[in-house]
Amino acid sequence: MLNTRQLQILKLIIDDFIDSGLPVGSRTISKKSSLGISSATVRNEMADLEELGYLYQPHTSAGRIPSDLGYRLYVENLLDDRLINSESRILIRSLLVSGKISAGEVIEKAVHLLTQLTGLTVVSSFPGFRKRTLNNLKLIKISDAKVLLILVSDNEIVKNITLPFSGTSQDILDLISNSLLSTLKGSTIEDIDVKKISRLKYDLRQFESVIDYLVPILRDSLKNIEEIEYHVEGVENILSIPEFSDSEKVRKIYKLFEDKTIFKVLFNNIEDEGIYIKIGDENELLELNECSVITTAYRYKNNELGKIAVIGSKRMDYRGIISVVEYTKNTLTDIFSGIYL
Amino acid sequence: MLNTRQLQILKLIIDDFIDSGLPVGSRTISKKSSLGISSATVRNEMADLEELGYLYQPHTSAGRIPSDLGYRLYVENLLDDRLINSESRILIRSLLVSGKISAGEVIEKAVHLLTQLTGLTVVSSFPGFRKRTLNNLKLIKISDAKVLLILVSDNEIVKNITLPFSGTSQDILDLISNSLLSTLKGSTIEDIDVKKISRLKYDLRQFESVIDYLVPILRDSLKNIEEIEYHVEGVENILSIPEFSDSEKVRKIYKLFEDKTIFKVLFNNIEDEGIYIKIGDENELLELNECSVITTAYRYKNNELGKIAVIGSKRMDYRGIISVVEYTKNTLTDIFSGIYL
DNA sequence: GTTAGCACTCCGAGTTTGTGAGTGCTAACT
DNA sequence: AGTTAGCACTCACAAACTCGGAGTGCTAAC
Missing domain, CATH: 3.30.450.40 (GAF domain)
Structure with a gap:
């Protein structure tokens, strides 16, 4: 579409504009270019490039600024090889x-x-976390009224969730943690549902009332996990x-x-x-x-x-x-x- | 120091300036004030207030702006009763x-x-966290190479610290956690030192090599806790x-x-x-x-x-x-x- | 002590002017 | 046909200027 010289000129203009932030004039390009081309010629090319939508003038008698289309061409075809210092x-x-x-x-x-x-x-x-499988889990007592649920996914993400949960000891929480983990390990986080959690009740019949209390809290908290x-x-x-x-x-x-x-x-x-x-x-x-x-x-x-x-x-x-x-x-x-x- | 009228005028000026952001002129105050005072009188007072350092002019022939000293007087003596909607x-x-x-x-x-x-x-x-006493603690396995240390203080702050720590199982970590907790519970976080941690070695002789590995890591991590x-x-x-x-x-x-x-x-x-x-x-x-x-x-x-x-x-x-x-x-x-x- | 009056100051908004960078176009050149 | 010198034209921007209004300080009278 564009010939080599037009591409060269476009590149020079954009390079200069990126550098200076000011509209680029034909004389600047004429001097910079190794083509040995006069400013008048550059002006003609610029007019063409503008007509094609790669450049525009902020006002008559100002230099040119690259349009989004111009930048697009620039990043797709005119960038030198990527190098990193x-x-x-x-x-x-x-x-x-x-x-x-x-x-x-x-x-x-x-x-x-x-x-x-x-x-x-x-x-x-x-x-994401919700689609990962659960690898580890602990309930940790923080105070009389609060318990912390720690979830660890297979991709090593850790989530802390504070649950309102009173009247239990760390020993009971450890038992529940272990039961929960053996039930849920390998499930994806989003698959953890009440049905699975409820199974706890049978494993830990002696703590039935605690479990009854925990299940809805746990369910709500899991729902709110940030993806x-x-x-x-x-x-x-x-x-x-x-x-x-x-x-x-x-x-x-x-x-x-x-x-x-x-x-x-x-x-x-x-x-x-x-x-x-x-x-x-x-x-x-x-x-x-x-x-x-x-x-x-x-x-x-x-x-x-x-x-x-x-x-x-x-x-x-x-x-x-x-x-x-x-x-x-x-x-x-x-x-x-x-x-x- | 300042008489009642001067205080009233100062308050009016600052109120107006807070509202408008523009230097306040004598006429504005004369009109606003319920004192029935002319602008000339206000001007005289303003000149006095300026001399005392409560006001200043951004330039001659401009109105007055409160100085830091003026604001200070204002917040200390001139604010109406605090009310909240x-x-x-x-x-x-x-x-x-x-x-x-x-x-x-x-x-x-x-x-x-x-x-x-x-x-x-x-x-x-x-x-602060470092000055609090430790209430709970758990080591949780995250992956083969990483363990999470959870610390809970008596004021319910929770800290997660990731430790590089490989070659152990959650069961061993649970044992270590419990030992650590019984040793450290009640210490302030900043008092936890190597001596205390080292006591573990004797409690858990069978895991001596694990403990040897853990102690320095733990010590370094605890040092870095944000206050x-x-x-x-x-x-x-x-x-x-x-x-x-x-x-x-x-x-x-x-x-x-x-x-x-x-x-x-x-x-x-x-x-x-x-x-x-x-x-x-x-x-x-x-x-x-x-x-x-x-x-x-x-x-x-x-x-x-x-x-x-x-x-x-x-x-x-x-x-x-x-x-x-x-x-x-x-x-x-x-x-x-x-x-x- | 207060105030009307007045000369004075100065900012800021608006206008004017000049300059320089840039353009497009034309006509001549290769 | 493409390139270029030359030229008239455009326009933004900065500097200079103008002017009105808001405000002051001071003085003299109340």
């Missing part, structure tokens, strides 16, 4: 020594690192996007991140480990239509996907950020595949 | 039905409510303070809240259940010298203090906010004193 590589790779800490903490660390390295806003999701855990960091970096100099817009974005339900939308359609890029209006969330979002998924124990999104200005350094995100994703996949544990 | 009262009182949920969750809910009611930034601290838990909400409301239209300042504040060590400074010197007010430069943290901070402490189980701070513009509605904060504090104290459990 060795400092970043070493930093990210340091996640590997985290065999000692929990999976959730690894993700937190990864999000923190990505925020540092990109200077942008980073969001991650951790694979996915999210981590967010660097929201304040939104402030450095010039489009958000208006503080009302910034507040909207903040509100957006406070309500974690929106992350479902953010990670919608991310179904493999590829790098997904959404530019401006391509984002479903219209609060983000001045942003670009780079998303990918890491593989958790070969069968589930955790997700990572980096949110920044449309003028972000796509090449650098994609490479860092990709490297982080691969590292996480490696860690969770167990190779390095 | 019944909707707020009901909302806050609804925290009482939270006997079912954990203390930490109650605080979170309270912080959320305060953010809603004040429209400002709210920070809270929850009483105090903090909750923050509504940081985005900082954006609506006009002094923070400069986005660089906002970033600084955000950075401030990311590093929770600063909360220690914030809650420094708050040692009883009174209402503390810091205005502008009175704040130790110079990032907050355009803000006012209202702080108080709720009583936790009669012997410890949790703390609450509301951070907003110097132009905040002191009366309303103080009353809401005070009512929340009292409600939390009631809840944790156990009266309503």
Whole structure:
């Protein structure tokens, strides 16, 4: 569709705009280009590129700015090979020594690192809990009126749930814990239902009244378990996007991140480990239509996907950020595949 | 020092400035005041008040703005009786039905409510953990390589600590848990030391090698326990303070809240259940010298203090906010004193 | 002690002006 | 046919200017 020279010019314009944030004029390109081309010629090409929708002018007699379509072409065809500098590589790779800490903490660390390295806003999701099978379980007495239920899934996620539950001792709770565990171990969390729990009554007939009391509480609590855990960091970096100099817009974005339900939308359609890029209006969330979002998924124990999104200005350094995100994703996949544990 | 009329005028000026945010002129006060006083007279009084340091002019020929000293006088002597509207009262009182949920969750809910009611930034601290005595403890196997240590304090705080610990079964962990608990129950968390833990070796001679492995890990983990838990909400409301239209300042504040060590400074010197007010430069943290901070402490189980701070513009509605904060504090104290459990 | 009156100050909003970067178009050149 | 020099034109942005209004301090009279 576009000839080589047009592509070159488009790339130069976008590179320059990403760098400066100012509309790019024909003279700038003429001087930068190694084609030995005059500004007049560049102007002609620019007019064509604008007609095709890759560029636009904020006003007559201003230089050009890439449109969303222009960025799209840029990220798909005009990015140089992804490369990641060795400092970043070493930093990210340091996640590997985290065999000692929990999976959730690894993700937190990864999000923190990505925020540092990109200077942008980073969001991650951790694979679901409800569909996992139960591996361990304990009831722990906290006070006369409260008991803590600890659930451990096969993917090492731990959930603490506080239950209102009085008049029992830790010894009885231990017995109930063990019974519960032997009944439920291997079920998926979402499959745990009253029927299964009720079986307890027969195993532990001497505590029937306790069990009667516990069952409905347990059922309600299990229903309320959050499906996915999210981590967010660097929201304040939104402030450095010039489009958000208006503080009302910034507040909207903040509100957006406070309500974690929106992350479902953010990670919608991310179904493999590829790098997904959404530019401006391509984002479903219209609060983000001045942003670009780079998303990918890491593989958790070969069968589930955790997700990572980096949110920044449309003028972000796509090449650098994609490479860092990709490297982080691969590292996480490696860690969770167990190779390095 | 100041006569009644001067106080009245100062109050009118500050009320007006809090309302409008614009320098207040003599004519405005002359019209508002029920004293039947001309603007010229007000001007004379204003000149006096300025000389005494309670007011200042942003420039000649502008109206007056209260100085930090003026605000100080205002909050100490000129506030009407604190009153709280019944909707707020009901909302806050609804925290009482939270006997079912954990203390930490109650605080979170309270912080959320305060953010809603004040429209400002709210920070809270929850009483220390290290100085509490240990009430319960469990080791739970998460995977082949990881064990979760659950600690429960006498004030119902629960800590999860993941330990790298391989090659053992839940049965052995249960035995160790029980031994550990009987050894440590009643110690304060910070008093748990290697000597005490080592006693295990003699109780559980058959698992000597396991214990040898566990002790140093446990010791290191206990050292790293966070003293105090903090909750923050509504940081985005900082954006609506006009002094923070400069986005660089906002970033600084955000950075401030990311590093929770600063909360220690914030809650420094708050040692009883009174209402503390810091205005502008009175704040130790110079990032907050355009803000006012209202702080108080709720009583936790009669012997410890949790703390609450509301951070907003110097132009905040002191009366309303103080009353809401005070009512929340009292409600939390009631809840944790156990009266309503 | 209070107030009317007045000269004075100064901000801020609106207008004017000038400049520079950029454009599109045309005509000449290769 | 593609490229380029040249030129008239456009427009945003910044600096300079103008002007009205809100507010002041001071003085003199009440």
